[in-house]
Amino acid sequence: MDNKTAWDTLEKITNLPTLPAVYFQVNKLLQDKQASIEKIARIIEVDPGMSSSILRLVNSAFYGLGKTCNSISHAVMILGFNAVKNAIVSVTVLDALTVKDRPAGFNTTDFWRHSVSVAVLARQLAQRSRLAAPEDAFIAGLLHDAGKIILLNYFKDDFLRILQAVRERNLAFADAEQEVASLDHVQIGAYLARKWQMPDPIVEAIACHHYYVTQDDTTGLVECVIAANMLANSNYSVHPDDIIFEGRVEDALKPLLAAPESWLPEAVEEIDAACEFFLEKR
Ligand SMILES: [Fe+2]
């Protein structure tokens, strides 16, 4: 299948994974600038299961809130509209992106452990560098490889060819898919994020996490995700000179990559706690 045919196929898929209606309702309120704490809480509280998952998330050790939240309206008040919208994504995305038929050589638990690690690391980098909203960095990290699940569920032959190239020629996944697949997980992930009405910087972070092009007007979110992905893929040891970003972003991120001992141990603890939360029932 060539790239154009693959895109046509992707665009014709009618049952692509989606997020719950609550997410889109909250998103619409925010876009229409009609959000209020009461309105958002009322929408979320209709679903008691989701409400309790969100409260468990924001009160979890790795979320780093520092105080206890006992209701959704309290959470909206403390965290803000955007963070609560992102919390809906966090607690539902693993169910949205289930694997239909898992091939040998692909481990779903490892996939999510990697995604959660990148989410926590990206959030830490965003928070400490002050480059981007930490909760946006978390979502971008959590979703950065989501395209792999779509590839696996809807383009299985391509996915199997990629796994074969990874296994037989020892290629990295992203390099293998450039050679043998008609679409890559980066393009698909960005497409899905756009369909899910994610803000542009999150779509861009997903789209550019392997193929970075310096942009003067970057928000810094994409660079936090790239650095987080490199850290997660290299057992947390990235040489700061291996990543070159635009001046302002470089100035903010390089000191963190050059002195990981000042923040990484805490982040690794958070990753363990976050994996426990997200992978509990898997
Ligand atoms: Fe990736």
Ligand SMILES: [Fe+2]
């Ligand atoms: Fe990744």
